[in-house]
Amino acid sequence: MSSVDMETIVSLCKRRGFIFQSSEIYGGAGGCWDYGPLGVELKRNVKEAWWKAMVHDRDDVVGLDASILMNPQVWVASGHVQQFSDPLVDCKACKNRFRADHLKETKCPDCGGELTEPRMFNLMFKTFMGPVENDAAVVYLRPETAQGIFVNFQNVMSTSRRKLPLGIAQVGKSFRNEITTGNFIFRSREFEQMEMEYFVKPGTDDHWFQHWLEQRFNWYVKLGIRKDNLRLRPHEKEELAHYAKGCYDVEYLFPMGWSELEGIANRGSYDLEQHSKFSGKDLSVFEEESKERFVPYVIEPSAGVDRSVLAFLLDSYHEEVVEKEKRVVLRLHPALAPIKAAVLPLSRNEKLVPMVTQVHASIRGCFMTQYDDSQSIGRRYRRQDEVGTPYCVTIDFQSLEDKQVTIRDRDSLHQIRIPTDVLRATLLAKLAGEDFDVLPPGGSLVSSAKS
Numbered sequence: 171m172s173s174v175d176m177e178t179i180v181s182l183c184k185r186r187g188f189i190f191q192s193s194e195i196y197g198g199a200g201g202c203w204d205y206g207p208l209g210v211e212l213k214r215n216v217k218e219a220w221w222k223a224m225v226h227d228r229d230d231v232v233g234l235d236a237s238i239l240m241n242p243q244v245w246v247a248s249g250h251v252q253q254f255s256d257p258l259v260d261c262k263a264c265k266n267r268f269r270a271d272h273l274k275e276t277k278c279p280d281c282g283g284e285l286t287e288p289r290m291f292n293l294m295f296k297t298f299m300g301p302v303e304n305d306a307a308v309v310y311l312r313p314e315t316a317q318g319i320f321v322n323f324q325n326v327m328s329t330s331r332r333k334l335p336l337g338i339a340q341v342g343k344s345f346r347n348e349i350t351t352g353n354f355i356f357r358s359r360e361f362e363q364m365e366m367e368y369f370v371k372p373g374t375d376d377h378w379f380q381h382w383l384e385q386r387f388n389w390y391v392k393l394g395i396r397k398d399n400l401r402l403r404p405h406e407k408e409e410l411a412h413y414a415k416g417c418y419d420v421e422y423l424f425p426m427g428w429s430e431l432e433g434i435a436n437r438g439s440y441d442l443e444q445h446s447k448f449s450g451k452d453l454s455v456f457e458e459e460s461k462e463r464f465v466p467y468v469i470e471p472s473a474g475v476d477r478s479v480l481a482f483l484l485d486s487y488h489e490e491v492v493e494k495e496k497r498v499v500l501r502l503h504p505a506l507a508p509i510k511a512a513v514l515p516l517s518r519n520e521k522l523v524p525m526v527t528q529v530h531a532s533i534r535g536c537f538m539t540q541y542d543d544s545q546s547i548g549r550r551y552r553r554q555d556e557v558g559t560p561y562c563v564t565i566d567f568q569s570l571e572d573k574q575v576t577i578r579d580r581d582s583l584h585q586i587r588i589p590t591d592v593l594r595a596t597l598l599a600k601l602a603g604e605d606f607d608v609l610p611p612g613g614s615l616v617s618s619a620k621s
């Protein structure tokens with residue numbers, strides 16, 4: 171399990187500007203969260219890492235950005251209007267509401283009161299399109315991004331001149347009126363998903379399903395999640411949707427136990443068949459080589475941005491003792507770290523200012539940096555450790571003489587001293603994975619450092 175409890179992460183997120191309660195000055199908005207200056211960088215980095223792995227690094231996947239509001243028929247065809255519901259029970263005494271399938275006991279867990287019979291509660295948020303607020307104007311905030319992909323399948327197929335297998339990837343907001351939210355950003359009412367629909371020829375689906383199970387599991391591992399805290403759990407028969415051929419959840423060992431990060435399903439041809447039926451449009455494809463026409467099967471890896479952010483925060487959190495002092499460090503993968511390098515002048519002495527300004531300018535714009543000149547250097551290192559900054563660059567009076575700066579590595583605490591004109595290239599190399607102790611021309615290892 172991650173070595174930290176949820177309260178510690180929630181408090182760090184608030185204190186350091188990762189995540190705030192939504193509309194906090196008005197007492198909050200249930201199940202909604204705002205990402206602050208560091209949180210928004212982390213979240214963007216998670217989405218970019220996903221997009222890179224799913225779209226840029228492959229030649230069989232393209233991207234899409236569909237609108238949140240869609241024709242309401244989409245949600246009739248997909249089954250959401252009929253079936254996207256959870257069983258809701260009310261406590262007759264304290265009036266609190268719960269999801270019946272999440273309760274272990276038959277009494278209210280808050281006050282012990284009697285519960286009502288479960289009734290089905292649809293999780294889609296409704297609103298109205300246009301000026302008239304009547305039944306005909308009802309539209310839904312999308313509860314998943316996937317349907318935007320299915321309804322654009324034909325557009326993308328024909329305009330991108332691709333053959334199967336073809337994946338269409340999308341990242342965006344989804345909304346679910348969850349009965350009970352909780353566990354910080356794990357279950358909220360407004361969240362972001364990273365979904366990909368991979369369209370394949372029927373018969374090749376088992377192969378691609380295995381492929382995506384491996385790819386998705388490894389994505390989390392490559393970005394630093396410990397394998398012990400990650401598992402692939404196959405769905406039981408009762409959990410499977412009637413049309414699904416198979417489904418696995420990628421689960422992380424959160425402080426509240428194993429919980430879903432991502433679902434990976436073999437959905438057969440269900441979605442395209444449904445949209446064909448309801449729209450009257452033929453969504454089959456013709457394969458030149460075999461002269462066959464068929465409705466593609468689809469493999470769907472569907473991940474949550476916010477749950478990934480939470481898992482990366484929990485898994486990277488470490489407390490240790492350095493030089494008899496407690497050090498909190500987020501060992502975030504450099505690709506995810508909100509700030510890549512901090513520029514720290516040893517003092518505020520004005521003699522240092524021109525060089526510090528020049529050094530900062532030489533790396534700003536390449537990646538996210540932060541300048542900090544307040545309080546002792548030790549404290550400034552700790553502040554950067556706590557938000558996961560991989561490298562701190564310090565400029566001292568010696569730097570004025572030898573035109574060199576010191577870089578400190580967050581994880582090993584090693585320090586190297588290098589010429590300023592190779593700083594940018596050196597940081598880029600380290601961020602891309604070069605061993606910290608590899609020295610650029612003119613560089614040297616600083617021996618005494620351990621802070």
Ligand code: ATP
Pocket residue numbers: 314346348355356357358359361362363430431432433472473474475476477
């Ligand atoms: P759960 O069983 O936890 O409600 P789900 O099976 O309904 O999740 P999916 O419909 O498979 O979830 O959605 C895909 C992904 O979207 C989930 O794995 C999760 O990461 C994310 N997700 C779904 N609901 C929420 C939510 N309310 N808050 C944050 N992320 C969510």
